[in-house]
Every structure is written in C-alpha cells, then in structure tokens.
Amino acid sequence: xxxxxxxxxxxxxxxxxxxxxxxxxxxxxxxxxxxxxxxxxxxxxxxxxxxxxxxxxxxxxxxxxxxxxxxxxxxxxxxxxxxxxxxxxxxxxxxxxxxxxxxxxxxxxxxxxxxx
Amino acid sequence: xxxxxxxxxxxxxxxxxxxxxxxxxxxxxxxxxxxxxxxxxxxxxxxxxxxxxxxxxxxxxxxxxxxxxxxxxxxxxxxxxxxxxxxxxxxxxxxxxxxxxxxxxxxxxxxxxx
Numbered sequence: 001x002x003x004x005x006x007x008x009x010x011x012x013x014x015x016x017x018x019x020x021x022x023x024x025x026x027x028x029x030x031x032x033x034x035x036x037x038x039x040x041x042x043x044x045x046x047x048x049x050x051x052x053x054x055x056x057x058x059x060x061x062x063x064x065x066x067x068x069x070x071x072x073x074x075x076x077x078x079x080x081x082x083x084x085x086x087x088x089x090x091x092x093x094x095x096x097x098x099x100x101x102x103x104x105x106x107x108x109x110x111x112x113x114x115x116x
Numbered sequence: 117x118x119x120x121x122x123x124x125x126x127x128x129x130x131x132x133x134x135x136x137x138x139x140x141x142x143x144x145x146x147x148x149x150x151x152x153x154x155x156x157x158x159x160x161x162x163x164x165x166x167x168x169x170x171x172x173x174x175x176x177x178x179x180x181x182x183x184x185x186x187x188x189x190x191x192x193x194x195x196x197x198x199x200x201x202x203x204x205x206x207x208x209x210x211x212x213x214x215x216x217x218x219x220x221x222x223x224x225x226x227x228x229x230x
Contacts, residue, residue, distance in 0.1 A: 004159070033218070040125070042206050042220035043160070056217055091159070097216075105152075105218055107159035 002026060004108035006092050012114045013082055020078045021111045025094030032075050033105065034067055035091040043091055049075060050097060082115045089113075118143040120190075120207045122221035130229050135179075135194040137224045139207030142188065149190040150208040150218070151181055160206065166190065177201070202228045 005024040013019050025032050031050050035043035046065065047057045051072035064082075069075040079086055089112050093105040123138040141147055151163040164175025171183040177200075181192045190207060207221040 035220075040222075042122075042222045045217050045219060048217055093160075104150075104162045104165065105160075107152075107161070109157075109159045 004092055004094055004106050006090075006108035006111045008111060009109065010112045010114075012116065014116050015084060016081055018078065018080045019082055019113060020076055021090050021092075021113075023075045023077070023092030023094075023108060025074070025092070026106055027073075029094035029096050029106070030072070031095045031097045032069055033093040033095070034075070034077050035093065037089045037091055037110070038087075046077075079113070082113075084115045087113055087115045118145075118147065118209045118211055118219050120149075120209050120219065120221040122205075122207050122224050124224055125222065126225050126227065128227040128229055129197045131199055132196050135192070135197045135201065135226065137192040137205050137207075137226065139181075139190045139192065139221060140188050141190060141207075141209045143209055143211060145211040148210045149181075149183060150210075151175065151179070151190075151192050152206045152208060152220075154204045154206065154223075156203070163192070163205070197226075197228045199228050199230065202226055 007022045033048040034046040037043045045058050047067050049069040052069050064080045067077045089110040091110045093107045095105050120141045149166040152160040153163050154160045163179050164173045166173045166183045174180045179194045204223045204225045206223045208218050210218045
C-alpha cells in the first residue's frame with residue numbers, strides 16, 4: 001500500500017503524559033500537513049511542511065505541540081503535557097506541490113488520541 | 117485569510133432525490149476550492165476540485181459543483197442520491213501564491229433515506 005500511513009491508530013494516555021504520532025506520506029509528495037478533528041467539526045489546520053521546512057504553524061497551536069519532518073519524508077507530531085482538551089483525531093495528509101499549488105491532499109486514516 | 121462556510125450540518129434526502137450541499141467561501145486571493153468526502157471510519161478523500169477554467173466541475177460518483185464568483189459559492193450537487201452516498205462532506209479552500217494551507221469547513225452529514 002502506497003497511501004499515507006499513520007501510527008499509532010489509537011492512543012490512550014493520562015493527562016500530563018507526552019505522546020508522539022508518526023506520519024509516513026506518499027513517497028513522492030513534497031508537502032505534508034497535520035490537522036486535528038474533533039467530533040462534529042471539520043479538520044482544523046495545525047501545520048504544514050514543504051520538504052523538511054515547516055512553512056506555517058497555526059496560531060491556535062500551543063507551544064506544547066511540536067512537529068518535525070527531519071529528512072523531508074516522514075513526520076512526527078509530539079504533544080507534551082497532554083490535557084483532556086487534546087483528545088481528538090489527528091490527521092496527516094500529503095500532496096505534491098507544483099508552482100500553481102493544485103495538489104490534492106491525500107489523507108491517512110488518522111490517529112485517535114484519548115486523554116484521561 | 118480564507119474560510120468556507122457550509123450551510124446545514126445535517127442534510128437528509130430520499131434515495132433518488134437531488135442532493136444539494138451548500139458551501140460559501142471567503143478568500144482575499146483567487147481560490148482553489150475542493151469537496152472532500154469522509155465515509156465512516158475512513159480517511160477523507162477528494163471528490164472534486166476547482167482550480168481554473170470551466171466553472172462546472174465534475175467529480176467522482178456522479179457529483180459536480182459549480183464555482184460562482186459573484187455569489188462566492190461552490191455548492192455540491194448530485195442528481196440522484198444513492199444509499200452509498202451517506203457520508204460527511206467537507207468543503208475546503210486554499211489560495212494560490214499565498215494562503216496555501218487548505219482550510220476546511222465544519223462539514224455536512226448526508227443521510228439518505230430509503
């Protein structure tokens with residue numbers, strides 16, 4: 001399967017613990033996005049990368065959240081000192097960026113976080 | 117800044133009836149517009165997109181959408197609903213040279229009644 005892969009698919013943690021999610025994009029895609037989705041809401045933009053460069057980060061994202069894409073391939077999203085409000089589905093998507101940016105986003109199935 | 121507004125969080129139609137899901141956008145630059153579908157327990161997948169050119173865009177599964185600049189709308193339609201169309205539908209917008217992140221609406225859940 002050459003689609004977007006996310007791990008783990010489910011994570012249950014206690015408040016205050018750190019969690020890390022991994023995303024493996026489609027191999028030839030140069031853009032990678034992270035979104036958060038809660039019940040009844042659309043995907044909320046968190047951040048995106050072009051190759052290894054983080055181009056934009058949502059102002060809604062607290063400093064407890066950090067994302068990396070060290071070699072321009074896979075990406076990790078870390079949440080430190082988790083809070084119950086962090087419980088959500090974390091979505092990763094990748095696309096192939098051209099000069100005109102018409103790239104379709106290909107989504108993974110998401111990583112569901114539950115903070116107790 | 118760019119955004120989309122989806123009117124109606126839930127829409128119910130009878131099987132065989134017209135499907136109309138509404139989306140209005142706001143963008144300071146010429147937009148790219150998208151419709152994505154999310155089936156239960158699956159990832160989002162692209163239905164169709166508008167970039168340039170023809171304003172009536174055809175997508176998968178018989179869906180289409182029309183870009184109307186004067187109305188800042190990009191409504192999704194399908195002439196005849198099928199049971200398999202039951203899903204959540206998201207409108208999304210991105211910019212061109214700037215505002216290149218993709219911003220999603222809150223979604224419309226489509227129920228198809230047999």
